[in-house]
Amino acid sequence: MAIYTAGDHRCIGCGRPDLTAQHRHARGMGGSRDRRLGLPANGVPPCGHGTAGCHGWTEHHPIGATLLGWRLATGQPLKAPFWTRFGWRRWTNDDDPDFWAVAYVDHDDLDSLASRLAAVDTFRARDTCWH
Template identity: 35%
Template sequence: MNAMTIAHMAGVLTSAIQAADRLELDALKGPALADMDLDRIRDIKRDCSTCISLLDLHQPARPARKGATMSDRQFQESKRIALARQGWHCLRCGRNLHDTSVWPGRSGHHRQLRRRADPAVRDLPCNIVELCGSGTTGCHGWAHAHPAEAERFGYIIPSWRAPLSVPIRDWNGDWWWLLDDGTAQRLTQIEIIEWQSTWKEES
């Protein structure tokens, strides 16, 4: 497939996700749909996001910029992994990062801040999430402007904690362990309670 075909297909899938978002929002605001119908809407969104991620894998790779280091390349790869892991949504607010009509940009965020992070884990998938905005705008800007609250929800990690040991809360209120291999594992309710208790004791 050429780049134009991929872009067209991604646009169609993005429109489908936007329509499903509107259906889900209407269902939550108005008379409740049957659980089965809501599940179908969410399945459509998930499947479309998966297809978009697969299309992205067929996009020609960006040439490495002159002088790019191994760390730069790892960061770019971890950003790509984070987008696929998040289904092309901002992890904090859920905004569809393919929707250019309401898109304030997107950027990779180091949970353990770049200047403080252990170089061995700084640019690994467990430490990188994709957020809307930049370091001063959108949810990425929020994380840097509100470090205490961001730390509470796993978006900022102090230097004395390891990213693998700190879960993060997404836009649905679910908590996830972000793993080194680029996957994520949902916390159980017991794990959430234990983590929140630990965070309060150590903070």
């Protein structure tokens, strides 16, 4: 699955190998006909599931997850940056609209830098990875 390349086939938050796909723009309970929701750029690979692991953290901390780019607010583009344990990344398909790849993002190019960096510190300081 292309989404897993975002974390080098490990959890983007902690590095564990038990991955799931977190939708950055929510699909909604009934699904959606919006084609963009199924693109790799609409996902990041945390460990766990909706109630455990980094995926659980994302579901229980929507503001922090949005600052980390693991969730996207309404109107945010799929190419919005997201944090990984390797640093900030973004999805790109500049060379081929059907091929999504992960590109490095310099943290100096981020909007709301102070808030985003504080979210990273909060995530790293958590007591557990919800396992």
